[in-house]
Amino acid sequence: MRDTDQMLIACQGGDREAFSGLYRIASPQLFGLALRILRRRDWAEEALQECFVTVWRRANDYKPDLGPAMPWITVILRNKCLDRLRREKPLQPLDDSAAAERPDESPSPFENAAANAEAKRLKGCVDELEGEQKKSIQLAYYEGLTHEELAKRMAAPLGTVKSWVRRGLQRLKKCLES
Amino acid sequence: MSDSEHDDLDGLAGEYVLGTLAGDDRVQFEARMNLDAAAARAVAAWASRLQPMAEAIPPAIPPAIVWQKIISEVGPPQRPWRYTWIAATAAAAALVVALFIGNLVRQPSVTGVAELAAQSGDTAFTVSVLDDREKLLVRAGTVDQLQNQSYELWAVPPSGTPVSLGVISAAGETESDVPADKRALLETGVTLAVSLEPQGGSTTGAPTGPVLFVGALSTPQ
Numbered sequence: 001m002r003d004t005d006q007m008l009i010a011c012q013g014g015d016r017e018a019f020s021g022l023y024r025i026a027s028p029q030l031f032g033l034a035l036r037i038l039r040r041r042d043w044a045e046e047a048l049q050e051c052f053v054t055v056w057r058r059a060n061d062y063k064p065d066l067g068p069a070m071p072w073i074t075v076i077l078r079n080k081c082l083d084r085l086r087r088e089k090p091l092q093p094l095d096d097s098a099a100a101e102r103p104d105e106s107p108s109p110f111e112n113a114a115a116n117a118e119a120k121r122l123k124g125c126v127d128e129l130e131g132e133q134k135k136s137i138q139l140a141y142y143e144g145l146t147h148e149e150l151a152k153r154m155a156a157p158l159g160t161v162k163s164w165v166r167r168g169l170q171r172l173k174k175c176l177e178s
Numbered sequence: 179m180s181d182s183e184h185d186d187l188d189g190l191a192g193e194y195v196l197g198t199l200a201g202d203d204r205v206q207f208e209a210r211m212n213l214d215a216a217a218a219r220a221v222a223a224w225a226s227r228l229q230p231m232a233e234a235i236p237p238a239i240p241p242a243i244v245w246q247k248i249i250s251e252v253g254p255p256q257r258p259w260r261y262t263w264i265a266a267t268a269a270a271a272a273l274v275v276a277l278f279i280g281n282l283v284r285q286p287s288v289t290g291v292a293e294l295a296a297q298s299g300d301t302a303f304t305v306s307v308l309d310d311r312e313k314l315l316v317r318a319g320t321v322d323q324l325q326n327q328s329y330e331l332w333a334v335p336p337s338g339t340p341v342s343l344g345v346i347s348a349a350g351e352t353e354s355d356v357p358a359d360k361r362a363l364l365e366t367g368v369t370l371a372v373s374l375e376p377q378g379g380s381t382t383g384a385p386t387g388p389v390l391f392v393g394a395l396s397t398p399q
Binding site: 016019020023027028029030031032033035036044045048049052053056057063066067068070071072074075078079082086116118119121122123137138140141142144145146147150165166169170172173176 | 233
């Protein structure tokens, strides 16, 4: 069991010391991801804040037998980012100052990732996807695009985009399980 | 469960984690996750599968204010309430006695006390708010003496923008007047924080160094 798993379990018992340890360990990666998705520092800070408040309040929902803590926390963080994007996007176009906050402008930071065996494996499987499937999944993950936004961005009919995403995910799963 | 139902659940879970499941579908699926163990399992599995995508992003250090805001929402780390109360009450009592002896003419009213500490550590500073928020008394506890740097005290209101309450001494007591426009900040519950700054304090109006000690202002009994 990882340190972060143990810390999150300790949070279930109200251990604030563990909570602050969890924040110290987990926040840089989560903040990097929030900056990537939201492209605005102020929004990313708020998403991180909301994420950890939720982690503390809902720590009891974490079930260690279903998986490690970091993916559980990452889902919460990304949900906060997606909520923000979907609330603000129609009103507020991305501004230029945001680009400077973006750690990596390449369309797929994942291309460069091979930090560990799991990352290599997933990257290998992502690379096996057809071009459109791969692109739609990466845009959805890193930019928080909905089906409609993907259709616009990729200049394709909505139904086509939906099937790229769905089939892409199915193939990924199959590849990872093989 | 048939294969098609299973595929559908797994597909929905994948799209939920990816984020393409949106609007009402997303809300409905979240409700299902809370009730249906199979849905919760499928989401957890997708979260683990896609986690390397999150780890591929370069990490970035968030500013200290984010943590301050988190603890101002969920309560300061450590320090079970009973100890905080005992310490705050004792500190307030000691303060009243000290000031009473020092100033027999007038006994100040202590309207708030905060103990500022590192995330796990002894009280570094005890801050008392006196006389209808007109004055602050800061007593240094266990704290490193600085050379060529200063400790600066900040109030962190819910809006999140810290407001300086001045440079404080690392030894003994610092008494200062609170400018009229800052008194409203000293509400019970407000987060107070001490940052490390260049000698004489931050010149930018915002903390420039690390936030070392934090605590919330409480009402003495």
